[in-house]
């Protein structure tokens with residue numbers, strides 16, 4: 001049995017996409033804290049935030065993090081999971097934490113192409129490019145603090161997976 005692997009990083013860095021591919025490469029289970037929350041509440045992130053506000057969503061995502069944590073599991077977190085110190089400490093203590101890092105213009109480009117509004121209600125009310133710039137500036141030190149490893153998320157998904165495996169020394173001879 002192996003420790004869970006947590007993927008952290010800003011919206012659009014690929015936590016959900018890469019998490020699925022990584023879990024397949026390792027033969028691990030896959031969990032996504034937002035999907036878990038969505039299933040448990042039968043509501044989207046946007047619905048929860050509209051009805052209860054961001055503070056309530058943040059409390060719920062902390063519960064979701066704990067609920068999905070299990071051995072041999074890749075866990076895609078929501079972009080704001082690192083905001084709470086208790087979540088940063090929990091992830092570092094319970095598993096291996098990987099930061100998928102990419103510049104804000106790359107992230108904004110991906111989100112403009114595929115906004116998924118129900119999953120990503122606006123955080124600031126500002127246009128996406130400005131919002132991503134501000135969010136990364138505010139959160140970069142938290143991602144860095146929480147992570148055991150940082151991986152360049154601008155590469156094609158299969159390269160990102162490879163690099164994660166290398167940084168965890170889990171790469172297999174092929």
Ligand SMILES: Nc1ncnc2c1ncn2[C@@H]1O[C@H](COP(=O)(O)OP(=O)(O)O)[C@@H](O)[C@H]1O
Pocket residue numbers: 009010011012013014015016017018076110111114153154155156157160
């Ligand atoms: N390495 C990558 N290269 C190009 N596009 C990517 C990459 N990773 C994710 N994407 C795209 O970016 C968007 C956001 O990906 P997603 O996995 O939902 O990110 P997150 O869960 O971090 O918000 C999706 O449209 C996805 O197809």
Ligand SMILES: O=C(O)C1=C[C@@H](OP(=O)(O)O)[C@@H](O)[C@H](O)C1
Pocket residue numbers: 009010011012015016034045077078079080081119120121123
């Ligand atoms: O950055 C954030 O604060 C958020 C990111 C989203 O997850 P993704 O990073 O998977 O898009 C989702 O948890 C919610 O909209 C809040």
Ligand SMILES: [Mg+2]
Pocket residue numbers: 015016032034076077078
């Ligand atoms: Mg996601």
